[in-house]
Amino acid sequence: MKHAIAVIPGDGIGKEVTPCGVAALAAAAELHGGFQFEFTTYPWGCEYYQQTGEMMAPDGMERLADSEAIFLGAVGMPAVVPDHVSLWGLLIKIRRGFQQYINLRPAKQMRGVKSPLREPRNFDLVVVRENSEGEYSPIGGVMQSGNDEIAVQNAVFTKSGSERAMRFAFELARTRPQKSVVSATKSNGIVHSMPFWDRVFREVAASYPDIAHRQVHIDALSAFMVTRPETLDVVVASNLFGDILTDLGAAIMGSIGIAPSANINPERKFPSMFEPVHGSAPDIAGRGIANPVGQMWSAKMLLDFLGYHDVAGALLEAVEDTLEAGIVTPDLGGSARTEEVCDAVLARLRSK
Numbered sequence: 001m002k003h004a005i006a007v008i009p010g011d012g013i014g015k016e017v018t019p020c021g022v023a024a025l026a027a028a029a030e031l032h033g034g035f036q037f038e039f040t041t042y043p044w045g046c047e048y049y050q051q052t053g054e055m056m057a058p059d060g061m062e063r064l065a066d067s068e069a070i071f072l073g074a075v076g077m078p079a080v081v082p083d084h085v086s087l088w089g090l091l092i093k094i095r096r097g098f099q100q101y102i103n104l105r106p107a108k109q110m111r112g113v114k115s116p117l118r119e120p121r122n123f124d125l126v127v128v129r130e131n132s133e134g135e136y137s138p139i140g141g142v143m144q145s146g147n148d149e150i151a152v153q154n155a156v157f158t159k160s161g162s163e164r165a166m167r168f169a170f171e172l173a174r175t176r177p178q179k180s181v182v183s184a185t186k187s188n189g190i191v192h193s194m195p196f197w198d199r200v201f202r203e204v205a206a207s208y209p210d211i212a213h214r215q216v217h218i219d220a221l222s223a224f225m226v227t228r229p230e231t232l233d234v235v236v237a238s239n240l241f242g243d244i245l246t247d248l249g250a251a252i253m254g255s256i257g258i259a260p261s262a263n264i265n266p267e268r269k270f271p272s273m274f275e276p277v278h279g280s281a282p283d284i285a286g287r288g289i290a291n292p293v294g295q296m297w298s299a300k301m302l303l304d305f306l307g308y309h310d311v312a313g314a315l316l317e318a319v320e321d322t323l324e325a326g327i328v329t330p331d332l333g334g335s336a337r338t339e340e341v342c343d344a345v346l347a348r349l350r351s352k
């Protein structure tokens, strides 16, 4: 069995950590023995934009559609302004174009990583982020000028879009020990979209009587993630709330460098995309010290998506064994370089 994977290293540290993730996927395939990967790498990103005026080739989406999954590094460069040009020209273009309407972002206490929380209490949660609409909307504009200048940004919440993300969250909760879903809201401050989101949540929850559910305002939920993260299991959130909450999830794990994500098209009509939560980190790019764990954990999620749960589990175990052995990059307080962490994980994976 051969799986075609499109690789987009992108920008900054994306270029440094993606080879490590690709090596992990190849090593997992070797260990399993029953499948292979065929990787095609695309040079798209901000440098490509500087040369061509586009973030990806004109036929980029058609080329990506030929693959089963996309493995992305990071997107963004300070020289490419305004900031949204890079995200909307590549990352968000792919998410929306391929109907990757679920963004799965786990956060858990990792073996070998010291959480900044005083009592992390072995938390293990997953954020299901609605990934195709909400606050990430191209609708709006900047009007008038001078002191009268105004910006209008329309958030778009459809019933079908909200409902499918919530159903995904409830189905996921059925597979997990706590069997609970929390919905992130802000219906006391946002008067149209959030009460609507809450109503759809209540309707969906009614068809899952076996799953505990509650809605929590995003501000309180952010505090709970710090004070009692072990009480959270599956969290369903709108696009922006989910994005912010998962950076917090990464922070309570110990570093944004270790957090993974999967942009899923559940119907599998289009390729799904796997990427670390972190961005291109221009402050450390080119120094060889980027943490490859977020990219390797994203590789683990790709393996799970393809159904190879045994090697996926072995990969995450190899990562945690490595962290526990103290082979960690500076963001986790160590002095190991990207390549050292990568080699150490691969050696442990191969010995499984």
Ligand code: GGG
Residues within 6 Å of the ligand: 072, 073, 074, 075, 076, 087, 091, 243, 275, 276, 277, 278, 279, 280
């Ligand atoms: N790993 C992909 C990446 O560069 N993400 C940075 C980012 O800003 N993402 C925004 C988002 O996930 O909406």
